[in-house]
Amino acid sequence: DAGVIQSPRHEVTEMGQEVTLRCKPISGHNSLFWYRQTMMRGLELLIYFNNNVPIDDSGMPEDRFSAKMPNASFSTLKIQPSEPRDSAVYFCASSALWVGETQYFGPGTRLLVL
Amino acid sequence: KNEVEQSPQNLTAQEGEFITINCSYSVGISALHWLQQHPGGGIVSLFMLSSGKKKHGRLIATINIQEKHSSLHITASHPRDSAVYICAVVGNEKLTFGTGTRLTIIP
Numbered sequence: 001d002a003g004v005i006q007s008p009r010h011e012v013t014e015m016g017q018e019v020t021l022r023c024k025p026i027s028g029h030n031s032l033f034w035y036r037q038t039m040m041r042g043l044e045l046l047i048y049f050n051n052n053v054p055i056d057d058s059g060m061p062e063d064r065f066s067a068k069m070p071n072a073s074f075s076t077l078k079i080q081p082s083e084p085r086d087s088a089v090y091f092c093a094s095s096a097l098w099v100g101e102t103q104y105f106g107p108g109t110r111l112l113v114l
Numbered sequence: 115k116n117e118v119e120q121s122p123q124n125l126t127a128q129e130g131e132f133i134t135i136n137c138s139y140s141v142g143i144s145a146l147h148w149l150q151q152h153p154g155g156g157i158v159s160l161f162m163l164s165s166g167k168k169k170h171g172r173l174i175a176t177i178n179i180q181e182k183h184s185s186l187h188i189t190a191s192h193p194r195d196s197a198v199y200i201c202a203v204v205g206n207e208k209l210t211f212g213t214g215t216r217l218t219i220i221p
Binding site: 033042043044045048055056058089091093098099100101102103104105107108110 | 144145147149155156157158159162164200202204207208209211212213214
């Protein structure tokens with residue numbers, strides 16, 4: 001299996017622009033997680049889905065952030081409008097069943113908002 | 115006070131030393147993860163524990179549910195073990211992370 005696939009790997013954009021991050025989980029996995037990592041705050045869970053349904057989005061920072069999972073093999077995390085403080089590495093992970101199981105992380109998307 | 119506390123925050127040791135990283139938490143949990151993040155940024159899940167002990171190669175993870183404490187041990191440490199080790203707990207289907215322990219193993 002190719003593992004969790006994220007795209008793009010790097011994104012540089014200007015403040016105010018819309019940013020869309022993409023994730024393909026491991027085939028057959030039922031849970032998908034979006035994380036953000038910064039030097040100041042470390043690793044934070046933004047949202048996670050189980051069977052394509054958002055289970056916990058309490059980590060989503062504000063209305064500028066939205067996440068969707070239209071099917072079992074694809075998810076997006078959108079920031080609109082982006083701000084410099086959104087600069088971070090965004091990781092996607094998947095697990096076979098639920099949040100308490102081993103998670104497999106993608107390589108991350110490094111986002112820089114100027 | 116953070117719900118998940120890791121210690122030490124930074125640890126430097128000589129190759130071959132026995133390493134212990136600690137994780138204490140204040141909430142009831144159903145599972146605990148140990149993650150490893152290499153200098154290049156990639157994250158690997160090392161263990162998922164709900165009780166007792168698990169071993170994988172030179173890595174051993176233990177958890178004491180009553181004491182709300184987990185430890186990650188590395189035997190015969192090697193420079194390639196240099197990474198940030200992150201503890202994360204699962205409680206009420208919420209995942210909470212520790213701030214990580216940066217480990218540096220000197221040859």
